[in-house]
Amino acid sequence: MKRRKFIGRTALAAITSALGSEIVFGNTLPDGYTLLGLQDPDPFSMFNKDSGMVLLNDRPWNMEAQAHLLDDKVTPNKYIFIRNNGLVPENIDVDNWTLTIDGESVVSSKTYTLAELKSKFQQHTYQLTLECGGNGRSEYNPPAKGNQWTIGAVYCAEWTGVRLRDVLEDAGIRNDAVYIGYHAIDEHLSRDPEKEPISRGAPMAKALQDETLLAFKMNGEDIPLVHGHPLRLVAGGWPASVSGKWVQRISVRNKEHDGPKMTGDAYRVPCNPVAPGEKVSEKDMCIIESMPVKSLITYPKTGAIISEGKKLNIRGHAWAGELEVSKMEYSIDFGATWKVCTIEKPANRLAWQHFSAQVSFPKKGYYEIWSRATDSQGTAQPMLIPGWNPKGYLNNACQRIAIKVG
Numbered sequence: 031m032k033r034r035k036f037i038g039r040t041a042l043a044a045i046t047s048a049l050g051s052e053i054v055f056g057n058t059l060p061d062g063y064t065l066l067g068l069q070d071p072d073p074f075s076m077f078n079k080d081s082g083m084v085l086l087n088d089r090p091w092n093m094e095a096q097a098h099l100l101d102d103k104v105t106p107n108k109y110i111f112i113r114n115n116g117l118v119p120e121n122i123d124v125d126n127w128t129l130t131i132d133g134e135s136v137v138s139s140k141t142y143t144l145a146e147l148k149s150k151f152q153q154h155t156y157q158l159t160l161e162c163g164g165n166g167r168s169e170y171n172p173p174a175k176g177n178q179w180t181i182g183a184v185y186c187a188e189w190t191g192v193r194l195r196d197v198l199e200d201a202g203i204r205n206d207a208v209y210i211g212y213h214a215i216d217e218h219l220s221r222d223p224e225k226e227p228i229s230r231g232a233p234m235a236k237a238l239q240d241e242t243l244l245a246f247k248m249n250g251e252d253i254p255l256v257h258g259h260p261l262r263l264v265a266g267g268w269p270a271s272v273s274g275k276w277v278q279r280i281s282v283r284n285k286e287h288d289g290p291k292m293t294g295d296a297y298r299v300p301c302n303p304v305a306p307g308e309k310v311s312e313k314d315m316c317i318i319e320s321m322p323v324k325s326l327i328t329y330p331k332t333g334a335i336i337s338e339g340k341k342l343n344i345r346g347h348a349w350a351g352e353l354e355v356s357k358m359e360y361s362i363d364f365g366a367t368w369k370v371c372t373i374e375k376p377a378n379r380l381a382w383q384h385f386s387a388q389v390s391f392p393k394k395g396y397y398e399i400w401s402r403a404t405d406s407q408g409t410a411q412p413m414l415i416p417g418w419n420p421k422g423y424l425n426n427a428c429q430r431i432a433i434k435v436g
């Protein structure tokens with residue numbers, strides 16, 4: 031019989047300090063055993079998420095909402111999707127947090143403490159829609175690698191912070207500035223300190239918009255850790271990957287930013303349509319900028335059963351990247367005919383808009399309700415999946431819910 035191997039003294043001392051409490055029977059602890067108390071708690075309680083959220087990955091943490099959970103006009107934290115490329119930082123030293131503006135095209139590098147950012151610059155609050163560029167990826171065929179998002183990688187929260195423009199102007203921008211790129215503190219999955227999990231950015235025109243914020247509050251409170259506490263770049267209407275969490279440095283570049291996930295096929299789509307599965311060379315791929323027009327029915331939940339003769343009030347949200355949604359329609363006959371929904375104006379530019387309609391059904395039976403938004407330039411959502419692309423981005427197909435009348 032093999033003797034049970036117990037833990038050594040040094041290892042015991044190390045885990046005792048990690049646990050923060052004496053391990054009473056520590057001398058009989060088997061070697062290599064991970065204490066329950068040191069295992070990750072379940073992500074729903076760790077990140078304060080609703081149990082209806084769907085976990086897609088635990089390393090890194092990725093979690094999405096379901097359509098009916100996104101019913102609020104301003105999305106509460108518990109229904110906000112989580113997307114990480116690396117490890118969520120631990121032990122953030124908020125008191126000593128600084129933001130540095132640097133890069134080839136800054137007049138002089140400048141570092142600000144959080145307190146300086148808050149007191150020196152005017153604060154602004156906007157509702158901003160953030161959607162992962164890969165939202166809807168699960169429907170592409172041939173399938174694309176990556177998180178298989180369905181429809182839940184989108185939200186509209188209220189962000190408070192200072193304008194990136196004000197801070198950049200304070201540091202001074204040179205005439206040759208073309209792009210900004212963010213650098214954050216999250217570690218690469220490999221824990222290699224030389225590697226950043228993601229460092230994206232935006233052209234100066236987007237960086238200088240009124241609504242592009244360096245935010246420290248989400249929905250009136252400190253930003254939750256997993257969403258970028260204590261400082262986050264927020265650029266509504268563009269792929270949410272532009273909105274760097276845990277930002278520590280913004281570089282003003284004299285060329286397109288070239289950090290991880292800015293180059294190759296990351297967050298890029300073929301500049302011209304390609305056949306599904308076709309190989310696309312790097313030079314034919316273009317960076318995703320404004321997200322396309324899209325909508326989501328958030329009430330009722332798909333699968334609802336209603337009684338015959340009753341009208342059904344449906345509602346949801348629609349958004350269109352940099353543009354506004356100017357028309358919202360629904361269909362109960364698989365897109366053969368469309369009826370108009372009421373659509374509200376956005377709370378501010380780049381916030382999603384709320385729609386509603388009262389739907390009548392001619393008789394008992396199975397129906398689907400499809401929703402279709404049209405942006406201010408006349409582009410409508412495609413009824414079925416849009417152009418295939420190698421990484422499965424930008425699926426803005428009409429959303430469908432099933433209803434039984436009976």
Ligand SMILES: Nc1nc2c(c(=O)[nH]1)N[C@H]1C(S)=C(S)[C@@H](COP(=O)(O)O)O[C@H]1N2
Pocket residue numbers: 110111112113114115116161162163214215216227228256257269270271272273274275276277
């Ligand atoms: N520092 C950092 N910022 C990041 C990411 C990341 O992994 N690290 N992921 C990006 C991507 S791809 C998305 S979709 C959004 C997700 O934001 P959320 O977790 O608040 O939903 O954050 C972006 N900002």
Ligand SMILES: [Mo]
Pocket residue numbers: 113161162163164270271
């Ligand atoms: Mo993303």
